[in-house]
Amino acid sequence: MANLTLEHVTKRYEDVTAVDDMNLDIDDGEFICLVGPSGCGKSTTMETIAGLTKPTEGTITIGDRDVTSLPPKDRGVAMVFQNIALFPHMDVYENISFGLRLRDYDQEEIDRRVEHATDVVQLEGMLDRMPEEMSGGQRQRVAIARAIVREPDVFLMDEPLANLDAKLRVHMRTELQRLHKELDTTIIYVTHDQAEAMTMSDRIAVIDGGELQQIDPPLVCYNEPANLFVAGFIGSPSxxxxxxxxxxxxxxxxxxxxxxxxxxxxxxxxxxxxxxxxxxxxxxxxxxxxxxxxxxxxxxxxxxxxxxxxxxxxxxxxxxxxxxxxxxxxxxxxxxxxxxxxxxxxxxxxxxxxxxxxxxxxxxxxxxxxxxxxxGVEDLTSSGFETRVPESHSGEGDE
Amino acid sequence: MATIDGSNDSTESEGGPLARWTKSVIEDQEKRDRLYRALFIVAAGFFLVTTLFPFYWLLVLALTPTSQILTGDWSLPIIGVEFPHPQGFNVYAFVEMFEQVPFHLFMFNSFVLAISTTVIVLAVATLAGYVFGRLEFPGRGVLMLVVLMISYFPPAAFLVPLFDAFLGNAVVIPFLGIELFESPRLVNTPASMVLPFSALFLPLAIFILTTFYAQIPDGLEDAARVEGTTRLGALVRVIMPLSAPGLATAAVLTFITVYNEYFFSSIMALENSPENWSPLLGGILSYQTQYTTEFNLMAAASIVGVLPIVIIVIVAQERIVSGLTAGGLKE
Structure with missing residues (x-):
């Protein structure tokens, strides 16, 4: 468990800037949703946190460690992928214990942790199944269990529910919230679904065009959107x-x-x-x-x-x-x-x-x-107005 | 053709036997199945005979004493038609072949050459395949093309310069006479064969592995790396196991070709002796002396030499097929 800081993180590819001067300060144990339309840079932001891509500029700090140039394995992060990404040649036990076995934990510890993780995601008795024998929801649980056993500082979830059907998605949503309550770990959750972001997170970071538009609790984003983009994006219908x-x-x-x-x-x-x-x-x-x-x-x-x-x-x-x-x-x-x-x-x-x-x-x-x-323009007709003027910290880059 | 067409025409117009038969085949499911079965048996039979007949002939030659091979009567008893069949049952040839020539040493040489080439090719091709299949960098296509171009050259094109270098002569730039370096004398050592074999088989292996590695979803590699492997670790623990059929194909192809190779090794081994790392085929040829050719021993040696390959192919094929069906790279 640790807090996570992104300072001036920028990721440029040859012709496009995927992430532009991203500043995030995420507290220990917080559930943050990165939300935005497709191609807005939210997944790239996630990848820079995971270490799968290196930012062009900026620093990333987890806890008190500058992890900007560390490889993914040394960052203390665990990730759940959109396409679930279970290793198809390993059974559930091998999948879940993969990271622990790489780190040379002793067998007793591995078994204890795997048992606890399968307990949390309710996968008991399926340890010898192969991924291909499982349903989408079960696979997703295995992927989450694989992330839990490592007891990471930060959980990264990249649209983990996107490939599930609507009913299962709603169910898994509450499961994830329960999980967050149980584990009390910092969770960064990427989604393009504003409803998911609204319901699950402590704070929402709305991203568009590689830039952070607003980072606030869901209701603040809803009631006091920082700009036109956030106003149009958060809320359905908009x-x-x-x-x-x-x-x-x-x-x-x-x-x-x-x-x-x-x-x-x-x-x-x-x-x-x-x-x-x-x-x-x-x-x-x-x-x-x-x-x-x-x-x-x-x-x-x-x-x-x-x-x-x-x-x-x-x-x-x-x-x-x-x-x-x-x-x-x-x-x-x-x-x-x-x-x-x-x-x-x-x-x-x-x-x-x-x-x-x-x-x-x-x-x-x-x-x-x-x-x-x-x-709110309720008081603006009289002389004694008292309105909620948006705070300038709310994320616009052009100030 | 003309006559068939003609007869066909005439029978068709008269509703002759061929037309009637054709019609019945088209209409009758059972007849059609029977026809397909017959055609399958004919085609498969032809294929089996042409493939297996050489082995049968080898067995015939091995079991027939040398004297009988040249002078014997090949007519079948009773029928009288000439057809290769064993003249006697001289199993002793399979023992004699080891007494005359240390054939096991030649086989050992071939194994060592084939295994070391396979190991080198797989190790290098895996890394190259990973780079070509999974990384994006400028000039990737051109580089891949250059690698593949090596395999377009006939191996013989490399023979003379390589032989010259491996004899220990200095490598000189033509016309300018500038000496680049002096190669160690590699002839009569495995290095003189393994090096060119590896270079020649690498392009194909790289190509096979590139296509296989490129198919592994990025998410799996990312997952492995987040879980705690390096890129290399992800390659070994996730990408390679999932590409097992591709690895097996590249390995089997390389192993078999090197095991059967003769052209390079016959020249790089200055004499046909096991000490000079002459391979299996060199061993088979050493039953031939200036005055005698022991056909039965050569045949016996060929059979013994081919057995390991047969076993490997059967085992590997099962592996490849099971690897393909177990697949499931579905995300």
């Missing part, structure tokens, strides 16, 4: 992002306006291009706006497509006065609004209605930098 402009009176988009005191928005002034972010669950039909204390002015919309999920209904809304110029398929701006409503609500397609936003849950992002300006 946050509504609507392009607009700051004016003296507030935010004007093509479809609606929000009454905001611009002076209360730090680092921005009238005339700036901004994006309004609002999560589907923070959009309310006007008849239920009593549930919130700080509704925005009503916005006229028409329902488009309904997606009943059972526990809620996702409603795609189009703005009534949609002007044709906004119909550009921009990634960060859309003239569609997604709302989630109570499953019992009687709602039909092509229905005209009015919706309001929960002003405490409205996010403003600067279009130029993508950084969050402010989370």
């Amino acid at each position: 946050m509504n992002l609507l392009r607009g402009k700051l004016t003296a009176n507030g935010v004007e988009t093509d479809d609606f306006s929000l009454d905001i005191d611009v002076d209360g928005v730090p680092g921005a002034s009238a005339g700036d291009d901004v994006t309004v972010g609002i999560r589907p669950e923070d959009v309310y039909p006007t008849d239920t706006q009593g549930a919130i204390s700080t509704p925005s002015d009503p916005i006229e919309v028409t329902t488009d497509v309904l997606e009943p999920m059972g526990d809620q209904i996702f409603v795609y809304l189009t703005f009534d006065e949609t002007s044709s110029q906004t119909m550009t398929g921009d990634a960060t701006g859309s003239d569609q609004l997604l709302m989630s409503v109570d499953p019992d609500r009687d709602i039909a397609e092509d229905e005209q209605m009015e919706v309001v936003f929960d002003r405490t849950k409205v996010h403003l992002f600067d279009n130029a930098s993508g950084d969050a300006l402010v989370h």
Whole structure:
């Protein structure tokens, strides 16, 4: 068990920079998820920690040891791979004890540890099976047991659940959380599935384009995303992002306006291009706006497509006065609004209605930098504002 | 062809026997199976006869006394047709061959040459195969091509310069006369044969192992390295065991070719004697003197010499097949 520090870790290949100036400070016993889209550099980051690739620049420290140039075997890390990577020519016992046998532990110790590890992952009585005779979930347990027996300082897990079917994946997710509680070891977990990251980790490190976007507890990432990327990536379905402009009176988009005191928005002034972010669950039909204390002015919309999920209904809304110029398929701006409503609500397609936003849950992002300006605009109409201004430590590299 | 076509045409139009038979074969499953079985037996029989007949002939020659081989009557009893068959039953040839020539020493030489070449080839080709199959570096394709090009040259092309060098002469740059180095005198030693054999068989072995090693998923090697091996350790403990069929193929091919080799060794061993590391074939040829040729002993020696190979092939084949079926490199 140990803490793990990455300082200015950069990995450049001939033509691409896979990891760009990554700084991570991970505490002892923490469960950290590295999350991001495919090719964002999260796996490369993991490989540099494991020692499978050498960073071009930067230092990696595990405990108090600088391990940057140590080979994988001397780093005190154990890894669970996406493709499980059990040795097909060895049975379960040989697979699990592989690392111990290499390190010349005596037979008694090996047996004791293997027994404990198989106990933890519930694999008793399967020690003489070959990997090919086992199911996906069982193989994954063997891979985890192989990592446990080494009693490593840091666990690395590279999308260990990606190859499992949906049901097993959810099951293994809770198993891993239980495991973390039991072992209390630092775990670095790579995934592209933000739901996995949200449910399991103590903190989420959101990575995009090789750069760390934000590292915070799951709910902070969810409620106070540091920038447009995090806002769009964390949460499913993702946050509504609507392009607009700051004016003296507030935010004007093509479809609606929000009454905001611009002076209360730090680092921005009238005339700036901004994006309004609002999560589907923070959009309310006007008849239920009593549930919130700080509704925005009503916005006229028409329902488009309904997606009943059972526990809620996702409603795609189009703005009534949609002007044709906004119909550009921009990634960060859309003239569609997604709302989630109570499953019992009687709602039909092509229905005209009015919706309001929960002003405490409205996010403003600067279009130029993508950084969050402010989370919650409830107090910005009066003079005595007190808003949650994003902290500058939240990971943007361009400050 | 013309006549067959013609008869076929005529029978077809009249519904003759060939057309009727063809039709029945096409329609009748049982008849078709019988035809396939017959064709299989004919094809397999032909293959077996052509392969095994030389061995039969060797056995015939070994069991027949020398005098009978040259003057004997090869007609089969009763039928009278000439066909090779043992004239008598002279098992003593298998003892006599060891009395006349120290054949076991020649066999020993061949074994030593074949085993040491195989070991060298596998050791070097494994490392090279790992590099070519699993590492990315600029110029990999070109380098691989250069290695393969060596195997395009006929071995004889290397013989004269190698022989000259192994005699202990200085290696000189042609035309310029600049002396590069002086080779130790290697003729009549195993080194003079093992070195060229290794060089000649390396490209093929490298090629085989490169393709096998390249197929091992990266994850397995990474897993081994994280678990506590070096790259070399991962090669030995994970990649090589999983490539066992490839290793066996490379090893068997190299071993058999060197064991049967004669061209280089007949020249590098200045005389056909076991002390000069003359191989098996040199031994077989030493039953031939200026005035006599002991065909029966040569045949007996050939059979004895070939037995180890037969055993190795049978064992290795089982290994290779089991390795292939046990496979399961599925991730």
